Amino acid sequence: MFKSIDWSGYVFISFFTIPFLIFNILPIIFGAYVSFNEWGIFGEPDWIGVENYINVFKDKYAYLAFKNVILYALIIVPSVTILGFFAALFVNQGWPLSAMGRTIFFSPYAVAASVIGLIWVWLLDTQYGLINQYLNIIGIDNIPWITSYEWAFIGVSIASIWWDLGLAFILFLAGLQDIPTDLIEAAKIDGANKFQRLSKIIIPLMRPIINMVLTLQLIATLRIFSQILVMTYGGPAGGSSSPIFYIYSTAIERQLFGYSSAVSMTLFVFILILTLFMRFMLRARA
Amino acid sequence: MKVNNKLKKNIGRRNFIKGAGAIAVASPFLGFPNISLGKTHEVIHWSWLGASDAKVWKSCIADFNTAHDGKGVQIVMETFPQDQYDTKLLASAATGKAPDFGWQWTGSKAKWANNGVIVPMENLIKDAGLDLSDFSANSLDKCRYPQVDNQICSIPMDLMTLCPEVNTDHLAEAGLDPDSPPTDSASLIDWGVKMTKMSGGKVSRSGILQTGSAVQPNVTWGIVAHQMGFQRTSDDLKTACINPSDGIRAMEWVLDLFDKHKCSSRDVTDRYKAFRQGEGSIFWTGPWTLAGNADAGLNYRTYQFPNIGGKHINYFEAGSLEMYIQKDKGRYEETMKAIKWLSDNSFKWTTVGRGGSPRSSILNQSNYKTAGPDWNKRGAFIEQLENATIGEIPVLGGGDFTIYSGGNGMVKILDPVWIGQKKPEQAMEELQTLWQKHLDKG
Numbered sequence: 192m193f194k195s196i197d198w199s200g201y202v203f204i205s206f207f208t209i210p211f212l213i214f215n216i217l218p219i220i221f222g223a224y225v226s227f228n229e230w231g232i233f234g235e236p237d238w239i240g241v242e243n244y245i246n247v248f249k250d251k252y253a254y255l256a257f258k259n260v261i262l263y264a265l266i267i268v269p270s271v272t273i274l275g276f277f278a279a280l281f282v283n284q285g286w287p288l289s290a291m292g293r294t295i296f297f298s299p300y301a302v303a304a305s306v307i308g309l310i311w312v313w314l315l316d317t318q319y320g321l322i323n324q325y326l327n328i329i330g331i332d333n334i335p336w337i338t339s340y341e342w343a344f345i346g347v348s349i350a351s352i353w354w355d356l357g358l359a360f361i362l363f364l365a366g367l368q369d370i371p372t373d374l375i376e377a378a379k380i381d382g383a384n385k386f387q388r389l390s391k392i393i394i395p396l397m398r399p400i401i402n403m404v405l406t407l408q409l410i411a412t413l414r415i416f417s418q419i420l421v422m423t424y425g426g427p428a429g430g431s432s433s434p435i436f437y438i439y440s441t442a443i444e445r446q447l448f449g450y451s452s453a454v455s456m457t458l459f460v461f462i463l464i465l466t467l468f469m470r471f472m473l474r475a476r477a
Numbered sequence: 478m479k480v481n482n483k484l485k486k487n488i489g490r491r492n493f494i495k496g497a498g499a500i501a502v503a504s505p506f507l508g509f510p511n512i513s514l515g516k517t518h519e520v521i522h523w524s525w526l527g528a529s530d531a532k533v534w535k536s537c538i539a540d541f542n543t544a545h546d547g548k549g550v551q552i553v554m555e556t557f558p559q560d561q562y563d564t565k566l567l568a569s570a571a572t573g574k575a576p577d578f579g580w581q582w583t584g585s586k587a588k589w590a591n592n593g594v595i596v597p598m599e600n601l602i603k604d605a606g607l608d609l610s611d612f613s614a615n616s617l618d619k620c621r622y623p624q625v626d627n628q629i630c631s632i633p634m635d636l637m638t639l640c641p642e643v644n645t646d647h648l649a650e651a652g653l654d655p656d657s658p659p660t661d662s663a664s665l666i667d668w669g670v671k672m673t674k675m676s677g678g679k680v681s682r683s684g685i686l687q688t689g690s691a692v693q694p695n696v697t698w699g700i701v702a703h704q705m706g707f708q709r710t711s712d713d714l715k716t717a718c719i720n721p722s723d724g725i726r727a728m729e730w731v732l733d734l735f736d737k738h739k740c741s742s743r744d745v746t747d748r749y750k751a752f753r754q755g756e757g758s759i760f761w762t763g764p765w766t767l768a769g770n771a772d773a774g775l776n777y778r779t780y781q782f783p784n785i786g787g788k789h790i791n792y793f794e795a796g797s798l799e800m801y802i803q804k805d806k807g808r809y810e811e812t813m814k815a816i817k818w819l820s821d822n823s824f825k826w827t828t829v830g831r832g833g834s835p836r837s838s839i840l841n842q843s844n845y846k847t848a849g850p851d852w853n854k855r856g857a858f859i860e861q862l863e864n865a866t867i868g869e870i871p872v873l874g875g876g877d878f879t880i881y882s883g884g885n886g887m888v889k890i891l892d893p894v895w896i897g898q899k900k901p902e903q904a905m906e907e908l909q910t911l912w913q914k915h916l917d918k919g
Contacts, residue, residue: 231567231588231592232564232567232568232571233567233570233571233589233592233594234571234592252889312746312747316746317744317746318681318744318756332677333677333679333744335743335744337746338688338689338743338744338745338746339689339743339744339896340896340898424691424883424884425884426689426690426691426892427689427690427691427743427892427895427896428690428892428893428895428896428898429889429892429893430896440884442564443560443561443563443564444560444563444564444884444885445876445885445886446563446564446567
């Protein structure tokens, strides 16, 4: 009457599940608890209810961080997706230098974000950076890429696009190489030009990969941190800050762990809503 | 004989080994002496020093270890990034694994004293025989916290203030007399403007090196505001923002450097690198830069900070060593002895390293002025200590009052002022609200 349970399956999955529960789920639960407290690590948490969440919604610097991350998403996500797609297309076509292109497009992704940030700090230096030197040649004045409130988040975005391109590129390349060649050949025979083959065959077949890249890139961008820490430290005046950076500065620098946990929980809900919305939009279009 | 034979039979090799093993396992519980040949007591020290002074401090620790080699005590030093130090320290203290002692800015950790993270040192100082009369009264006062009955909670190691370092090549180029430094606002601005270079209507070399946000404009404001009469708190630590109009005037003074006199640029990314590469002429900073400037081969002199506002006072900070709570209270004695040794032998630290010594016995040594960098580079930092009185505010939320900060609550309020996003009057209102909230907490 009673089925005997095969415990060996549970044993096998426990090697992942137990550490996952301990190191991923438990900290989230603890973070949620701390968000209702005032706590500075040493001593007991002091329960204050929803005061931290009220302060998050009144805090203009938290608002600025969330606003900035939306701007980052609007710049970085489409740029990485489009540039990654065309880089993959270039390599997939087997055109001259495509073999070198494979290395060039992917290699930044293999470098740590902090190293990327340090390199781009110098490249984007207002007076002596290479980027401004080249812009001067074509008659454009020095741009304060990382020292101006208006430009700082663009400077960080440029570094991020260069770094994130590698993953999108490799995913798109894999997708392109999966497209049956006889479909392309048949389209050529039927007289379709390059643009028609791209828009009517390649892009529709690549839609699942495009959706995946968009989703992954959105989540990655909403968590942007290392580049900001190294390049601008969130400044000037919070102009390049992000929620993760703000959480870091309130928690690690000011030991306001309760408040930073509340910002973290808010970010979690924010990412969830944004991701669900994006998935809904992409599914609707499909 | 029969007995001996019987003994020999019973105590075979196997039984002997079993018995020896049992005794070894039982020995801790039987109170047998722990034969740990030459065990050394390790005093754990955490440091966040990372500028060019860090290697000098490392050599001071090495000197201690050399002097105590074979005497059963050594210091083990670990280094952390400054922005992570406090959190790591608190986490370690919460788990009972705090280091024995570490670096701190004097007077900045009232909350830790209140919560018992740092250990009051009055009794330990007496027992270790550290001569407090050798220290300047001002330096010791800054180490006391009202939260623990005004007990001394750290030992000051070096006293620092901010002084303008001036590139002497730029001075010569501008035809300025290096022996007649600026003494007030007008003469300072004059020097700044004359040494500024412009390109395409923008500052390409800052006569007075600033950045558009973070530490530099905020500490400048702090010093100038206090010189003009502003106080962050009343003397009894009850009221925030005394003479706010002077604080507003000081904000306008800083803004004028960028917008009116055009001798400063907001577009400087790394102020230390910029000064060492000749992208700025006047840079007020602390004595921790001396070794790095020497490494860069820079030609410069240091002068006292001019009297810009009317009261010739300056920023004060002291690097000090504080002790952290331990499960084993027996560790405090050795730690205090180590700190005493480091303080007694801080001649190298306060000559080659940084800062002025808080101890008269060291200041009065005949070679104090000649050891370390040239006095024309180091002297102003020592000489201006007598009017360096703008220090930390010893309240629980004291971190938000610190004027030398890149990201505390004060900086978050003031940074938008420097980029023209907020009016000085609004910033002053916000400062008053923030600081009063902290003062009300105690």
